[in-house]
Amino acid sequence: MANGASELNWDDIRAKAIAGQRPPEWPTDVRAISIEGLSLFGLDSRYQLHFDGKRLLIEKRLDLTWWQTLLAAMASVSALIIAAIEVLRFCGYGAS
Missing domain, CATH: 1.20.5 (Single alpha-helices involved in coiled-coils or other helix-helix interfaces)
Incomplete structure (x- = not known):
């Protein structure tokens, strides 16, 4: 990449998207997102939120x-x- 930046390994980021721990009061099927997993969030031109390329529906x-x-x-x-x-x-x- 330009300016000496290294290419991101998206498969590695996806593998590490979930943090190892979560608050005990959360429902058991809800898991925390790791710092690496935050890279999978994005915004499109209309500022709609996406996770790993899929638009999130917020109701x-x-x-x-x-x-x-x-x-x-x-x-x-x-x-x-x-x-x-x-x-x-x-x-x-x-x-x-």
Whole structure:
């Protein structure tokens, strides 16, 4: 490589990607990433995260309780009713 830098051995980095120890409170199937394993993370031109060339899917789910869902539905219906009333008023219906 240019400037005297040595070529990385990606197979060696992949073999050492997992650290030997992990915090005991973590789930048993979760393992720590080693310092060498950090080299496998990358960003594309849109700053989306990749690990070993594969894009990572990061989700943020919104889980509402039943009453929050009910309130959201009631608010939506109310907004639609008010919008319909305002359209009818604009069209001249219900004018005094």
